[in-house]
Amino acid sequence: MAAQAGFFAGGLIIGAGGAWLAAKRESKPQLVQGGAPAGASAAVGAAPAVAGPTVVTPAATLSAAAPVPASASASAPAPAPGAVPAAPSAGAPATHAVAGPAQVTVAAVHDALAHSGTPSPTTDILAHEAYVSAYDRRLRHPVWTAEHLTAESLQRRDGANRANSIFTEDLRIPDAFRSTNAAYFRSGYDRGHMVPAADAKATQNAMNETFLLTNIAPQVGEGMNRDYWAHTEDFCRRLTRTFSDVYIFTVPLYLPRQGADGKWRVSYEVIGTPPSVSVPTHFAKVILGVNNAVGLGRAKSFSMGAFVIPNSMIPNSAPLRSFEMDVGAVERAAGVDAQAVRLGHV
């Protein structure tokens, strides 16, 4: 689809972008209403230790975090195995062309890695009934989750109930890298769903899968996971009234802040004993809405937008719009190329 680059290049309002804005206008009042969110996770242990983080509009930090030119972000090649230092070749004749068994060549290192495994992966791609996640073994939470919502998919419910689900450690992750319930216990943070349970009501199994800790990151509870974040999730679901297909990427972020010395640093908490699960500074939702062509002469339309929400207590009066961010800036900050995802039937 040649038009895609054009659609996405603009970032925020793409194609029939009016629909995107209209959807936002329609739902904004509900977003600021407050009230008990349906999708909030229960706190673990003690009350959230919100050490007075103030709402920081992430615009400045985001742009600072995004020095990479857009053209460079799409397909930055991984370091070649050739970067592994080869054996000292001092004294080896340049004409020594035949690789003896003792000679270490780039090709041999490559071969060895291919056969014995590399220290990677540092992320695990995990597929589920209702979503896909990429789990980061160092941060011990997802680097992204992806889901596809339609009005119909949200209607389907097989008696799924979050009361029947419990937060579960993901045994597919090796023990050394696994996120644990113990790390969250008395941390003051909620186990925050990246893909909300309420997006996975089709079956109890689908909902259960959203409670895997590979779908969870530490979130401030009050004012965030149980409030503003839950409203944002609800906003995403309501986009299915405007778009035939809604694709949602949820992306934890670590954004730098400028210190008194003018330098930018990322500072974040790590919970657990010993410390193991990192606490993101922000969370992003990158949303693609697709309207299928309906009727003669109507074209398929795309809208894309992103929100970046600080991991702190946020007053419900803050308009969601104030957290709207350029999609490219979010991608550069996250190291994630959401626009590269090939949406098979789009």
Ligand SMILES: *[C@@H]1O[C@H](CO)[C@@H](O)[C@H](O)[C@H]1NC(C)=O
């Ligand atoms: C969902 O999780 C609960 C709690 O672990 C378990 O008892 C139940 O069997 C699970 N249901 C399905 C369908 O996987």
